[in-house]
Every structure is written in C-alpha cells, then in structure tokens.
Amino acid sequence: MRVLVLGAGALGGYFGGRLAEAGTAEVAFMVRPARRAVLHRDGLRIESPFGAWEGRVATLTAAEAKPGWDVILLSCKAYDLEDAIGAIRPAVDARTAVLPVLNGLSHLDRLAAEFGAARLLGGLAKIQATLAPDGTVRQLNDWRWLTFGERDGAMSDRVRALEAAFAPARGVVAQAVPDVMARMWEKLVHLGTSAIGTVLMRANVGEIVRSPGGGAFLLRLLERNLAIAAAAGHPVRDGFLDEYRAVFGDPRSAYATSMLRDLESGARIEADHILGFLLERARRAGLPDELHEAAYLHAKAYEQRRDAGRLPAC
C-alpha cells in the first residue's frame, strides 16, 4: 500500500510517522519547503508515551506530485484546505482514496466536489499532539485513535487494507468503522465542548471544573452540542454521554485542545470551520446559541487582533 500524507504537522507527522515506523506501507509526506528542510536535516522525530521514534522519511513538494497513491491522508488545518487541495490534485488518480482527518465537517463537501464522492472517506482522530517549534511531533497523552470509513457505511477492501496496514503500528489504534459520519458528529460534539470551553476560559478542563460553576458550564455546553448533533440527524450512541460527562467533570484533568494551544501561541485557529459551523447549526435548529455566539465572537476578535499584530508577546 502506498500512502501519501499531506502535512507533517502534529497529526500527519504522528500517524504517518507511526505507519512509516511499522513498515507496512510505503509512506511519503507532501510538505512545504520550510518543513521539508527540517525533515531533511533532522528526520522525523516523534516523542510519545508509547515510545519515541526518529527516522528518515520520503518527502515531496506539490511541484513533484505524481499519481500512484492508494491513500492520501489529509492532515492540514481547515484554513489551508484550498492550498492542500491544489497540492494533492496531481497525485490523485482512479485508485486513490482521500482520507481527511481534520476536525469538523464542512471540508467533506468541498473535497467531494473536488475529487468525487466515491474517492472520499470520512475520518477523525482522537489524539492530543502538537508540532513543537524545533520540529518534533509530540504526543501529549495516551489518546491515539484514528477512525475512518466509507461514508455510505460499506466495509470496503480499501478501508480494511488501511486498518491492516496500521495494525502493527505502536501508539495507534486505527479502526475502520461502518458508521463514520456518526463518529464524526460525535467528535464534533466532543471537540465543540472542549474547544468552546477551553478557548472561552483560556484554561484546561481541570482548571475550569475547579472554578465556581465551571463543571456545570461544561456540561451545559456538552448538552447544547448534543442537541445540535441530534437536530442534524446524528444523535450520539449509548454510552457517549456517560463517557464525556466524566471527561468534562474531572477536576484533575489537564485536558486542553489544539485550538487553545494554537491561540496561546498566537497561531491561526479554525474559528469558522469549528465554532462558526456549530453556531450556524445551533441557529438553524432554533437552539439556544449564546455560548456558541460568545465563543465564535471571541475567536474572531482574536483573529482581528492577531492580523493587526497586537497580540501580547508569547
């Protein structure tokens, strides 16, 4: 199996690196020149509770893209989607499945329009990882789930083959599922709650829960996001609520989101793709929207300040 990973950031670097380490697929990374220079100089370095890895990896730039890939794992941020589509376009052919692992949902319509619905898989990652300033990919806790599937629910040869390729990879639980759209909505309920909570409060889950009313605030957010998913035709599975009530009720939790990490380091954030999407869905369903509105406004005001160069020094 030949797998092209677009982006060697937190997710692309982690999952692509683990697959390269396992040696069960031919893996290459499509990267931009600055990242390529670091990978050429240092190799790909992963730090993880499941063991560090360092290795030389194949890289190519958009100008060098050629067809012949079974899977393209798309791991850019949503604000880079158009650029990434342009970069992978010459690499996509009749046999290629495109597997995006971005958070959110709205990228799916765009990718299906570009590459055809039949080529596009659904996918999500439950992991906490970051690309450190020195180029190291750092996994921050033991979350390690990569979930994907055909959007029509078929358990096709291609999703089974990808699951098999990942099976020996350490620090990864990769699963092909027959209900990937439901899983993506569940991920959005989870992320919507943690991202809105941590970004609005500029604090991790434990810090919020230990503050007066913080636990109730997170649970109210969780319920609002559950209602948004249900109104969109995707009620969560049994057990989901109990699992995430515990996640969002733990006073000792150090759980923070990639959006909070990005915001605290002055980076770009996926405000429209995640927060704007949820706000629009709350309004469309006639649900209370003031928490989503505040989070979206907060993120957009941050973008204004960032664009104007007025963020405090990090």
Ligand SMILES: NC(=O)C1=CN([C@@H]2O[C@H](COP(=O)(O)OP(=O)(O)OC[C@H]3O[C@@H](n4cnc5c(N)ncnc54)[C@H](OP(=O)(O)O)[C@@H]3O)[C@@H](O)[C@H]2O)C=CC1
């Ligand atoms: N980090 C996390 O813990 C989690 C993140 N997610 C989601 O996964 C997605 C990816 O996030 P994450 O991995 O953190 O992001 P990162 O910013 O760490 O990595 C994205 C990478 O994509 C690269 N990229 C973007 N456009 C192109 C292009 N045209 N050609 C080549 N490379 C490109 C960037 O390269 P360059 O360096 O050149 O800018 C960057 O290194 C997001 O939607 C995020 O919300 C989901 C679960 C957890």
Ligand SMILES: CC(C)(CO)C(=O)C(=O)O
């Ligand atoms: C919700 C979480 C932590 C789970 O993977 C995530 O997706 C993120 O931080 O972007």
